[in-house]
Amino acid sequence: MDEEEIQKQIFALVKELYHERSKQKKFIPGKSRVLFSGDIFDEREMVARVKAVLPEWITLGPRDVEFTEAFSKFMGVKHTLVTNSGSSANLIAVSALCSKNFPNRLRKGDEIITPACTFPTTLSPIILNNLMPVFLDVELGTYNINAQSLEKAISNKTKAMFIPHTLGNPNEMDVIMETCERHNIILLEDNCDSLDSTYGGKRTGSFGLIGTSSFYPAHHLSMGEGGAAYTNDLKIYRLMLSLRNWGRGCYCALNEKNPQGACNARFDYKVKGVPYDHKYLYTNIGFNLKPLDLQPAVGIEQLKKQPDFTEKRKKNFKRMYKIFERFEEFFILPYALPKSDPSWFAFPLTIKPEAGFERKDFTLFMEQNLIDTRHLFAGNILQHPAYEGIECRVAEKLDNADLIFSNSLFMGVYPGLFEAHFEYIESKVEEFFRNNKSAKLK
Ligand SMILES: Cc1ncc(COP(=O)(O)O)c(C=O)c1O
Known part of the structure; x- marks a missing residue:
């Protein structure tokens, strides 16, 4: 076999591997994890990286x-x-x-x-x-x-x-x-x-x-x-x-x-009178x-897939909104400004202080049911040990950042989520509110 033929076979096998793996990927509610994110690769990315x-x-x-x-x-x-x-x-x-x-x-x-x-x-x-x-x-x-x-x-x-x-x-x-x-x-x-x-x-x-x-x-x-x-x-x-x-x-x-480089002067530079190759001049x-x-x-x-990814992120955000708007008395829901058109990274939620349950109650319940949640990055980052005592100026009260630190989370809207995932999330959110006495719907 010549080199070209060997490579052809390698790529054909990589594609086969992808198709074999994807057969095993099926969402089973309550058994499969609902990820908040993940890469959406198919045979094209696999072949490209090989x-x-x-x-x-x-x-x-x-x-x-x-x-x-x-x-x-x-x-x-x-x-x-x-x-x-x-x-x-x-x-x-x-x-x-x-x-x-x-x-x-x-x-x-x-x-x-x-x-x-x-x-x-x-x-x-x-x-x-x-x-x-x-x-x-x-x-x-x-x-x-x-x-x-x-x-x-x-x-x-x-x-x-x-x-x-x-x-x-x-x-x-x-x-x-x-x-x-x-x-x-x-x-x-x-x-x-x-x-x-x-x-x-x-x-x-x-x-x-x-x-x-x-x-x-x-x-x-x-x-x-x-x-x-x-x-x-x-x-x-x-x-x-x-x-x-x-x-x-x-x-x-x-x-x-050009042996003289893109600047056309690679060997013409002088440092303190010494001619010096520009490639190694710091x-x-x-x-x-x-x-x-x-x-x-x-x-x-x-990059070729971005238009499709963006459409899915927007669609998934709308679907999550539909789940949570029924529970608006407990959560501050996300919104965008009139001139903004977000390709959402995730679906952020803040549990209202008067909700009658804590963030941990909600996130633990979701995680126990294999649904990913994350805190909203650092919340108020000044609360984190690494940044304690840094030299800084605080220009206004950080009340919202503090509330985010204690009460906010986000869930997934990435293009790997489909209607079956959202139906499962919806059922678990409903179950949370059915079971959580202090957070009963009015
Ligand atoms: C807002 C923001 N900035 C920077 C980063 C850092 O990116 P990376 O994980 O590639 O270092 C992240 C990572 O999630 C992020 O969310």
Whole structure:
């Protein structure tokens, strides 16, 4: 057999393996787990990832180029940089603002506005870069900051804001953009949970200087692990590329043909009079946060499925809403702003303080019945041991973030859930309220 034939057989077997496995996947109510998320892979992702590990070169390369071009087009941005996680993309985004190569770089003690109800690795890069987080509360139901509150967080040290679009729900971008422009504030968007959500027809993640995505399986697009940072600004892209790639100044593509590099001056650089190969000239204090080539290989296939995934997420959100609107006297239900069109990451719920039962009662009952629940990320992150005593400024009372910390949860709407799952969830929610005497329906 020649190489081509061997590969043909390998791919045929991989496809067969996929079909064999999928025969065993059947939802049995009460026996199968109702996941809140998961990757939706079929034979195309399986073959793509095997194809990507068969060459001798498995390091980031040709699939990176194909994926980032397609992803930039999808997002409506000019440049995309893949990373090994969404957390790494966040780290690169904040670190870029602090680089000596960033015009008016942010310095120790400069302030970044961010919500208190957040994900840890949205906040951590702010602290790790010695910047001062300034916390705002969030709204119950949208779980995003109240954009009108921004003004009260701004001081003469405010340089940037970093906002997640919580669980796929877009922030009020009109007000945020206008405020940022008026005060000359740089906007970073943590779009990790919000791929394909739009505000006023524009994709979240494409409003600010930098947007970030996570491609962990819980997210809209899965690479197993992975992430991206994107921007319209070529200089910022090159700066982020440098930070991802050890801090080196070189921005040559892998297949660069010119021996003098993309800058056409690779061997003409001089450092303190010494000619130095630009490929190994370090212009930033960087990291290595690259994924393998197999991650974008999977991403290419996943990107093609986004329109279908988004439609299913929206449909599943509506179906969950139908289940829980009957119990509105116990729960604060999620909602989106008029100009928002969310591709929901999950279905958030806050148990009203007067509901007559606790979050643990509800989540434990669901988990005992094999239905996944999660807390709404960190709730008020300042309640967590890691962030106790950090240097920060709290710009308003964090009452809602505290209530989210104690009373909120979310459940799944990902495209792997179908009517049989929702009928089962509905029956268990009804059972919870039948059994729970203190939470009887009026
Ligand atoms: C809002 C938000 N930001 C950042 C991340 C981090 O992404 P990753 O898990 O890929 O590091 C997550 C992960 O779920 C997230 O939800």
